[in-house]
Amino acid sequence: MNKVKYYYDPDTLSYRKIEPKKSRKYRNAFLFIVGSVIAGSLGLLLLLNTDLFNTPQELALQRELNNYELRFELLNRKMDQMEEVLTNIEDRDNNIYRLYFEANPIPEEQRRAGFGGVNRYKSLEGFNNSDMIIATTQRMEVIQKQMVIQSRSLDEITKLAAEKEKLLASIPAIQPVSNEELTRMASGYGWRSDPFTKARKMHWGMDFTAPRGTPIYATGDGEVTRADNYASGFGKHIRIQHGYGYMTIYAHLSKYNVKKGQKVKRGDLIGFVGSTGRSEAPHLHYEVWKDGDKINPINFYYGSLSAEEFTNMLKTANQENQSLD
Known part of the structure; x- marks a missing residue:
């Protein structure tokens, strides 16, 4: 409640009530409304960005999002292990198997090549975790391509091994008359x-x-x-x-x-x-x-x-x- 103010009138030797101007009333009312709107907006924005007043549905979605992030992290760890195993197989393939069967080794750039052309990951853009999702998807596709290349290489090695076995069996390699019968x-x-x-x-x-x-x-x-x-x-x-x-x-x-x-x-x-x-x-x-x-x-x-x-x-x-x- 606004305080009532008075002033002393020397002519009447009495105190008179000061009546505020209407323009000031309107200004004060306007400032009060504007201040209330700003304070309310700041308060609402603060509440929307904290977990203090999330709805049960929002809390469930947040837990689901955290769960997906954990799964992506575990998936990346498994891909680390897969890449290590694949690297070991590729090394043996190039330096043992293909060398033994006189086949040219597969170039590293061919094994590790990505996918060119159009943006394959446009549908994954625009999300909070788009970078993580795109990076994981790229790794999975590169590993998948490596596995396809290695599988084809092993198929080739299998054919070469069969041909090598056939060659070794065909080369004349024993005495045509046994020593027991030989004079x-x-x-x-x-x-x-x-x-x-x-x-x-x-x-x-x-x-x-x-x-x-x-x-x-x-x-x-x-x-x-x-x-x-x-x-x-x-x-x-x-x-x-x-x-x-x-x-x-x-x-x-x-x-x-x-x-x-x-x-x-x-x-x-x-x-x-x-x-x-x-x-x-x-x-x-x-x-x-x-x-x-x-x-x-x-x-x-x-x-x-x-x-x-x-x-x-x-x-x-x-x-x-x-x-x-």
Whole structure:
């Protein structure tokens, strides 16, 4: 309540009541209203930005938001672990698996490449935690791409491994006549004396002396391309195409145990020792060809001979004696 003010009137020798002007009343009322509005707005703004007067629904939404932030944090920790495991797998893939199978390593920039072009994350913008959501989504997509690339790489390695296994099984790698049946290794690869003309000539294979009817074994996986006696000097002979440029010849046989077009595995019985064709005595003449060239068969017995046996055979093979064909 406003105080009543008085002034002294000397003419009447009495106190008179001071009547306020109407303009002042209006001004005071206006200032009061404006002040009340400002104070009320500040108070309302303060209340809206504090947790003191949140509604139950607002409190529930806040708890849900906090829960999502915690989940995003846990998700990022799991992605840290996934990236560590993926990095380890990628390292082994490039430096062990692909190196062993002679495949080019996958460049790091290809594994880590992001996604270009249009803004893929526009729908995630405009929220309080947009930066966190976008960053997490980007990490997930990069990890997903890394996993796809690594999966394809492992598929390629699996195919290369199968091909490598096939190659190792196809390469001639054992002695065609077992040591138990072998009388001796009569002649090696190189210049030898011809048993009929006594002239010095190139001997393109190895001669294994053994009794007539001794089993002869395929030295690698392949397909029989010939089993006949139409080759000059070889008599009854077998040719096996092993693939990868390799071919083996088994000559002077007494009889066959395979026929043309038949698939064979390393160690399969394919024929028997004889002395057909241009031969001085029962033996097996064995040749190894690679990409159309005749090569020394002694380099292909690592699958059946001990170190001592191989040394003895090498010593005998290097002697320039007389061949048996």
